[in-house]
Amino acid sequence: MKTTKAGLSACAVAALLTGAVACTNGGGGAAGRAAQTISTACANGTYAWSHVDTRDVLTGVAEKQRLGKGGGALTNDLAPVHTPTTAVTAEKGPRVDTRATLRSLAVRIGDTDTEDGGVPAFTDVHRPLPKRDAESTTVDGAGDIVKYTFVRQVTADFRYACGDGRNAVGRATGWTVDGTGVLECSTALKDAKAGEPSLEAARLSCGSGSPLTTAKQ
Numbered sequence: 001m002k003t004t005k006a007g008l009s010a011c012a013v014a015a016l017l018t019g020a021v022a023c024t025n026g027g028g029g030a031a032g033r034a035a036q037t038i039s040t041a042c043a044n045g046t047y048a049w050s051h052v053d054t055r056d057v058l059t060g061v062a063e064k065q066r067l068g069k070g071g072g073a074l075t076n077d078l079a080p081v082h083t084p085t086t087a088v089t090a091e092k093g094p095r096v097d098t099r100a101t102l103r104s105l106a107v108r109i110g111d112t113d114t115e116d117g118g119v120p121a122f123t124d125v126h127r128p129l130p131k132r133d134a135e136s137t138t139v140d141g142a143g144d145i146v147k148y149t150f151v152r153q154v155t156a157d158f159r160y161a162c163g164d165g166r167n168a169v170g171r172a173t174g175w176t177v178d179g180t181g182v183l184e185c186s187t188a189l190k191d192a193k194a195g196e197p198s199l200e201a202a203r204l205s206c207g208s209g210s211p212l213t214t215a216k217q
Helices: 010-018 029-036 098-109 197-205
Strands: 046-062 065-067 072-074 078-080 087-092 137-139 143-161 167-184
Touching: 046 098, 046 167, 046 197, 078 143, 087 098, 098 143, 098 167, 137 167, 143 197, 167 197
Parallel strands: none
Antiparallel strands: 046 078, 046 143, 065 143, 072 137, 087 167, 143 167
């Protein structure tokens, strides 16, 4: 069984990740000159996206919990597995605007969801992480039950072209939804594919005696 809820120098490095306009170095010298050579891409360039990869990634899993006839509430805490990130990494060329880059990728994948204030959630590098234990879960069946959480992670390569011939190349990553699921360790997961959060959760929590940990994927 499975239930899903969609919610969903150091200065130079910081500039690349946060999209800050400028860095200063009061000490001057070679480090200061290196930071000042980072140029900013034009404001009206065009993005070309490639290698867009969208997949569900396990973010948290609880130890299996044995429930008797009639089921009950799942009370085991979820342990963190993967922490989703929202970021833009420049690999070549001038520095691009972080939020504009993420906005372009959001359009590319068709994600238009916004949070309070009208800010697209996908473009927010300060987006809060999903709360693993935000809601209680109750199941109505018996067995060894495992609860897990996941996000839909998106990564893609981009090329940003300006009219002056300067191009920027890099990679963007973010996540679109967050969800929860439950599984029973002795029950087959129909149509589950290798790498899916449900199978990874079973591998981590069900133990070697579960058919889910040995089934061909």
